[in-house]
Amino acid sequence: MSLLRRSSARYHLQHPTQLALTALGVALGVAVVVAVHLAVRSSRAAFRASVETVAGRATHVVTPASGGLDERLIRHIRVDLGIDRAAPIVEGYATSAALPGRVLRVLGVDPFSEAPFRAWAVDGSVGLDVARFVTAADGVMLPAGTAAGAGVRAGDTLPVSVNGRPWTLRVAGLVDPKDALTSEGVRDLLLVDIATAQTILGMTGRLSRIDLWLPDDEAGRQELARVRSVLPPDARLEPAGARADVLRGMIDAFDLNLTALSLLALIFGMFLVYNAMTFSVVRRREMLGGLRALGVTRRQIVGIVLAEAALIGGVGAVLGTLLGVGLGRGLVGMVLRTVNDLWLVVSVERLTLPPVALSGGVLLGILATLVASLPPAVEAATSPPRLARMRSTLEERARRMVPRAAALGSISAVAGVALVGLSTHSLGVSFAALFLLVLGLALLTPLATVVLIGVLRPVASWAGGLLGTMASRGVVTTLSRTAPAVAALVVALSVTVGLGVMIDSFRGTLTRWLDATLQADLYVSLPSVLASRADGTLDPVVVEALIAHPAVEGHSTYRSRDLRLGDRLVRLVAVELDRRGEAGFDFVRTVGDRTFDRFRTGDGVLVSEPLAYRMRLSVEDGLELPTPDGVSRLRVLGVFRDYGSDQGVVMMSRSAFDRLFRDTGVTSLGLFLAPGVDLARVVSELEARVASVGDQAVLVRPTAALREGSLQVFERTFRVTAVLRMLALIVAFVGVLSALMALELERARELGVLRSIGLTPGQVWGLVTTQTGLLGFVAGILSLPIGVVLSIVMIEVINRRSFGWSLDLGVGAAVLAQAVALALVAALLAGLYPAWRMSRASPAAALRGE
């Protein structure tokens, strides 16, 4: 081992706490990135497995724009056109008392059409009695794993509930695909005959889609054209992949947001590394100067510092990757839960562990460490040998750097703001802007620190006398060490502030919106599988029974279904509103006073804010809707706030809907009760009425319960973000702790001098904690405005571009106080150990130095 390496190893081994904290900084940063990457990747893999397994080998698919396809279309395709490889599909969702908490996907197939499409249903089928499966009207095949979970075997019955109705299915056989991916993809899938599916899903006469296998040649293209020619106006024919893309597109923004947040965590980690390495270089300036004087070249110095960094970074990165895998396991469930709540049912919950991601995590950690260590390494090498030994030179230069950093920071921040200002819908640009802004603000912190300390110095002097003055001056005179520390802390703290403010703003906006929107006293719906959307059809006799109750004074009805608009899947909601319900709309823009008059007559539609944003719609614009009779062009009468769907909602009056879509079903009801009735009593009476008229189980919920349910979904949705914020807080805490502890330890000699000239251990303790406290306080205070600026960017730019929502900025005192408190507590804790050590060490020993 060379002298150089030995000295480097010796230094770090003598400062194990520093070493550990630096590695921890890298580890945490890498852990967050790896965890989020794995969670996002796994949720995508889950999505792919679910969608593609069920889609099978279809090359093309015919889907309805909304509702279902007329089942007679299949005869046109197979008999009139003679295209044999066309499979009808009826699909939906169910739940089962035997599998509590799981959403079961119901896939209704015609086994005689399946051969070219879903080989897994066949190859892996065990003990299947197909004749019974087709003719018994209750046969179900399910994956072996799901069957085991439900404790059923072939021949047993499986109770299921669909749209509130109970059904008893009989297990006709088990699906046990041989390959792992398919096996994952069929998880919680109920394979039933198409007749059974139509019956239990209430889709008699309709198909969810038709899968086609068409050869990729001229004959195939001709067949494609022939199929197109027999399609009704509201059906779409597209490559099978395009449909998956639409579904995948829904979760893209969510994934991108998570990934960007995780990269922020890595940036904190880099700041910590930068801070730690700068610090280690500064501490060894005498030794490095000596080495330079002995003839060690600059290149060697840079090399040794980078080698140290790589080693520390490597250890940290490996730890971080391991930690990330563990963390990823936790996150993937949350991510999938959100995907299931908001967009579509994905049933795979397995962490995908691609070796590339793991080695990538390690590499990223090392790389980030090296990048962060480059400035200190160069710093160590560029000073002339003698000067390097002089502390004052270093501090001189650090002070000179303050305005330069501030200038650079201003440029970066302005560039960030300018980038935000660009009128673009691109999320990538938005995140780039956010990063520029964070970087710029971080570079401005040294200047802000100097200024702020200048302001605080009189206070410190007044409160702490000479020691107070010394503590505050010390911050400025040791800028080479305090500035990176403060910058790192500010970045970490400000992001936690920004996320906190954003979540608070969202919650506040949502709460106000729910309060305004939920005008009825009771809401009636079917037990839904996707938390964020109502589905299914209320039995008309149930609707009759409910609105006939004497306590019910008025009602609104809602009909919701998916609607394909171009490449988007949006919600189409038909409403028949009680007058009181009209007050529940919070319009961003409308055509004027007569909005509802025109709406009721079917003169146009209302669109939700996200839809208006994504499709760049404004009032009086025309919106083309595919209907069974062809494309219908409707005027946009208003844009209303809606936080129920980020994909967007088109709302139309019931009369217009019945005319255009010929569908009289009701998905949910709002009931307005007579004043003064006992809510609980009415609910139980209504439930009794429902039970007496049929077998459909419905939910009758007071508004408060619905509101509560919606907020729960919100909290679930933001759980991942909240976890990331907690991680940011931990990184910030570690950062404060390690930076300040290092700072004070480094002052051992200075404190030794102070002790030898008569300072008591108590006074040393006071001096140290005052200084760390000041630094923590400064970082905490600086993080507040920066955090708020970040939250504004997240709310106004990122959120809007990701989801199309406009949120009211609500800065909660708690979030701000939390940041400052965190900084202070960490700062004071950081002072404890050095103060304790200094107060115990004999001044002579401290003076002897290292």
Added chain:
Amino acid sequence: MSRPWAGGSPGRRCRLLAGALALGACGPSEAPVPPRLSLAGVLGGVDTAGYDRAVEPRPIGLPADHGPHPGFRSEWWYLTGNLEGDGGRPFGFQLTIFRASLAPAAPTSASAWATNQAYMAHLALTDPQAGRFLARERFARGAQGLAGASADPLRVWLGDWRLEGGGPGGPSGMTLRASDADLTVELDLEPGKPVVLQGERGLSRKGPRPGNASYYYSLTRMPARGRVVSGKDTIDVAGTAWLDREWSTSVLPDGVVGWDWFALQLDDGWDVMAYRLRRGDGSASPFSEGVVVDPAGRAVGLTWGTDVEVEQTGAWTSPHSGVRYPSGWVLTVPSRGWRLRLEPLMADQELDLSFRYWEGAVTVRGEQRGSGPTGRGYVELTGYDGNPPAR
């Protein structure tokens, strides 16, 4: 006689339809390797409760009996024939539509997909000049108009493959239309000779137990005219077809592993049909039999072993499946003084489908001068792929 498909015991039906399901498992453009099914197995059958049985002769009336008999578990419309294009280019064709009842009664359901009827069809074209044998299969349930059968008007179809009444020559005149990617058969068929009732006035016994029988009639010489598409060639053709109609609930007795079926149309106006129900040891079941039909349509039954006998003269091993089939025979009918040599138009006429069997056009000539007329015919060989009967 002949023919693969039908319902069977639950276990067999499972395999049967598993076969149907897995048909395209390798993708339509790749070589399919579906699971194999035992013909003899699926035609045996234990689970006969609730179905009609062929126990005693019953009147057979046309066109009513051209239509479906859904009370029976299985049924087929089986057309084979030899055709000639301009310049004598020979072709053989086969279109078979099989119907199966999956349960004795149709399920009650609000869904129009609910049915107990399932259909399978095989379309094949032999084109020795191009060295091509093309065979395709299709499946559909008897619902939504995807497949079905009716007597009046006569219409039997699966997708756009169809056999319809209204062809030339009265109530039994038919048209046949079927095409897939690279083959098409479109023919107008005249009834030709009167209907031949097989067995005992149309009741064809296949085993000792009552009910081990089918109802079976044939149109043995239907003049056919139309066109075929083979690959890229479209050729106007004319020739003669043979229609077998058969329906049953349980056909094959224990011990029968398959059969060899011969149907010949001779140039002197006589037709002959004979089948051997083959037992595990290769011997013929005593229920093997045959028929000769004179030019006026009068039929006389033949007893296997005395009235009619077949010797195998060659063999062929399929490069697709590795199955070894007989290939080349001498068929003897002593009462007519015939010793007829049968040679396949092509060795490879194996339908390597979910049900694997050999069904092919053959040429016929007297073994020596004076030992019989020339002619054309079709031969069907089942149960050679080693799948033991399921029972």
